[in-house]
Amino acid sequence: MTSFGERLSRAALTGFCWIAILYLLLPLLIIVAVSFTTTAYLKFPPDGFTLKWYAQFLRDPTYVEAIWISALIAVGATLLALLLGVPAALVLARRSFPGQQALSALFLSPLILPTIVIGVAILQFAASLGFARTWPAMLVGHTVLVLPYIVRTTLASLAGFERTLEEAALDLGASNLSTFFLVTLSLIKPGVIAGALFAVIISWINVELSIFNTTAHLMTIPVKLFNYVQYSVDPMIAAVSAATIYVAIAVVFLLDRAVGLDKVTTSS
């Protein structure tokens, strides 16, 4: 039995939450809308409909190059972090040894350190070894940045895990290595995929770390956008921004299809 007061408060909560949802969507909707305006300045609601701002940025080789660089760094750093993070998580979850807790904390610690501090530290370190503002510096920086996401989701999926399947495979004569690839990996795959997608995105949108390690020729798309937005804003920038929103939506749906977003987001 629900009283009138309870029904009223539930209606109020529902109303509040849909307004909150609208608030979360509004800035993104505005950018997408503005990117189609025919006016030479930002106008909301937009005047008419044109794709010329998209054409303009796609014809600009520096933007296209920046997008490629960002994509390469995001994918490269994620692959490197997978190679480092999954084995580390496996050992941390499966063996017990002194200092285990501290080591787990260490692998997650880049998460709580301000990104700007990691960026500064990488710059200063690379400068003292003579490889500041280069591809390797950028790549290892981003790897440090995304490693915790891989370790965290892999650890989480190893925690809720049926060991009996592995035992069965071993009892049936499978080697350790084939047990890992045939049983363990396929069981933790959703967690690893979720971690990898998070990692790609975290690297793809990063400004704070990249900004210290870029040059005119090694420029990621977020840094390029950032430098632009601070001095002038026009519909072309809205089109570039809108394009990154489309990428985000695509990845989010991919994530949802792969593992179910309600499971990923609440398991970590």
Added chain:
Amino acid sequence: MRISRWWALVLLGIPLAFLTAFFLVPFGVMVMASLQTPEGAWTLANYARAFGDFYYWETLLLTFRISLWVTLVAFLIGYPLAYYITYIVQSRTIRRLLYVVIVTPLFTSNIVRSFGWMILLGRRGLVNNVLVGFGLIERPVSLLNSELSIVIGLSYIMTPFMVLTIAAVLQNIDRSLEHAARDLGANRAVTFARVTFPLSLPGVVAGSLIVFTLSVSAYVTPSILSGGKETVMSMLIFQQYAVIFNLQFGATLAVALLVTTLLLIAGYLFVVERQSRGARRVA
């Protein structure tokens, strides 16, 4: 699968070496730089300068004040939303759709989102138009380039973190405790205040910590939405490194920000711990 001692050393040793070389050592280099003069001699002058100048205290205070407001706003919007998704929404499809809406902003760069608020908060932006349209203000007011616009932009960016962390905890609360409270005659409000909310506190603590630390170190949003009129710590640090090229003083400011943040967090956790111990004793 069993991992032999030798394999464990290899599988953990390589990642550990990587993290040491590219995370711990760089961090150490930075801390050491904060204790050096540009010529490389050891000194405490950088810290003396940072703590002796009222300007840096003011900037630090502004940074923390903004972060506290942001944490509060993100909680006030995020908690009801997390509760709504985990308790009220029944259909899994709608729940997944809501998660898509919450996660998509998270996957969009801070620049793009701050840029969206720039358009919304501008003199001819939607917010001003609505306020004028409803007759709440007579002529458009300047909402950009202020502490307020930074708080608005950052709260927006941080809300999804708060929602996801709290929802994760709410999801796992044992519903039979709430049913018991209801059976014993407590109405929904009392059940929430005495059972659900106290059980969800770990999520609130975790969420507010994430939001606070991220806000303290946020650089992009304050730079875009302050229009150079307000300065937070991360902007000062960036200036020292990229404009003034005083790496040593930049490192000092970074260490100072990190240490004060950690101290505040430690204090917060201490209070939370004492409160919950007190609550347990009462119960």
